[in-house]
Every structure is written in C-alpha cells, then in structure tokens.
Amino acid sequence: xxxxxxxxxxxxxxxxxxxxxxxxxxxxxxxxxxxxxxxxxxxxxxxxxxxxxxxxxxxxxxxxxxxxxxxxxxxxxxxxxxxxxxxxxxxxxxxxxxxxxxxxxxxxxx
Numbered sequence: 001x002x003x004x005x006x007x008x009x010x011x012x013x014x015x016x017x018x019x020x021x022x023x024x025x026x027x028x029x030x031x032x033x034x035x036x037x038x039x040x041x042x043x044x045x046x047x048x049x050x051x052x053x054x055x056x057x058x059x060x061x062x063x064x065x066x067x068x069x070x071x072x073x074x075x076x077x078x079x080x081x082x083x084x085x086x087x088x089x090x091x092x093x094x095x096x097x098x099x100x101x102x103x104x105x106x107x108x109x110x
Contacts, residue, residue, distance in 0.1 A: 001025045005096065008052050008106040015105075020095050021088060022047065022109070031085055035071035036064070044068060050110025055100040065092055 036044040
C-alpha cells in the first residue's frame, strides 16, 4: 500500500487522473511518522488514515511537509533513501498548490 493525494469527488477525466505520490506505507511509517512524532505535527500523521483537505488547510500542511523534509535531511543517513524521500517531498511541495488553482477543489490524502 501507499499514500497519495487525489482529487476528492473528481468531476472529469483530468481530475480523475490527478495523483501526487506521497510515500509507500513502509517509508511513511519509518520516516514520515517518525519525523511527525518527534516534531509533534498534527496533519502529517492523519495522512495514514486518510483526510480530505481544502485550500485553506494548505499553508499549515505545506509547513508541516517542509518540517518533515528538514528532519529527513538532518536524520536520515542512507543517502539513497534520503534522496528518494526528498524528491517526493519536492514534488508534493511543487504540485499541491497547483491542485487548488481550480475553484471548489478538495483533495483526499491517504
């Protein structure tokens, strides 16, 4: 299993195809959750069970994802794992705001 971001209640094929990969279940548990526990984040842990997010949620979610990225950079010693997670996080940070450019979009993370 893996965690990703999709459009909640897509209205057309383009919205149905929208997908931002977050992490495999293993990477999410071993790295994302560990970081979020140490940093006492509130949104990131909920990604595991699933949550619908709206545009007004985005600033705090992006902030938490950036904190996870910083934690990864400081705490992960395996270079390959670090690079893989950083690439995914950079992709999320770049594409998540784009999803909310359309009106009345809600995203499901899980």
